[in-house]
Amino acid sequence: MAKKPAKSKKSLSASSSADKEKALKLKSPEKMKKTVKPIRVSEIEKRPKNPKKPKAKPKKKTKKEDANKPKKPPTAFFFFLEDFRKEYQEQNPDVKSMRDIGKACGEKWKTMTYEEKVQYYDIATEKRAEFEEAMAEYIKRKESGEDQESEDSEYDE
DNA sequence: TTTCTGATTGTTAAT
């Protein structure tokens, strides 16, 4: 059977006017707001994984690995989770924890409309901007002199 | 005691 080509289904010249309208609506909300700042990060972020990952898929980390390294900001979904959790626990005090909530939350999230989600997206967008700033500062500091550690780094607790 | 796991989606960086 000759397989085939089903590779270019729409690409090149498929830009119809209808496509434009559709794309406008489907685009990410944050993208619509304005272009992201031109922060060019090439080698800033390094990802030295956690040496403590027994599983093939690392997921969490122990405690502090890099106090200077800004962690990834929570996504819109996570913000929604925070609110959702509170409500969920009120209605379901019997539920122990997030495994159930996560499912319920994800399900509801899918049902939410753009307008409802956009609020969280907005928060996430703003948060990301802050994260980028923190990241830039972190890099700067790191390049400036990571040797500078002594002051009150970490004594014993 | 300490560490990891699970489950959800979103965002990012790298390929």
Next chain:
DNA sequence: ATTAACAATCAGAAA
């Protein structure tokens, strides 16, 4: 374009 990893959370299980 797609993949891989990580973001929070918390109670329970494993070592």
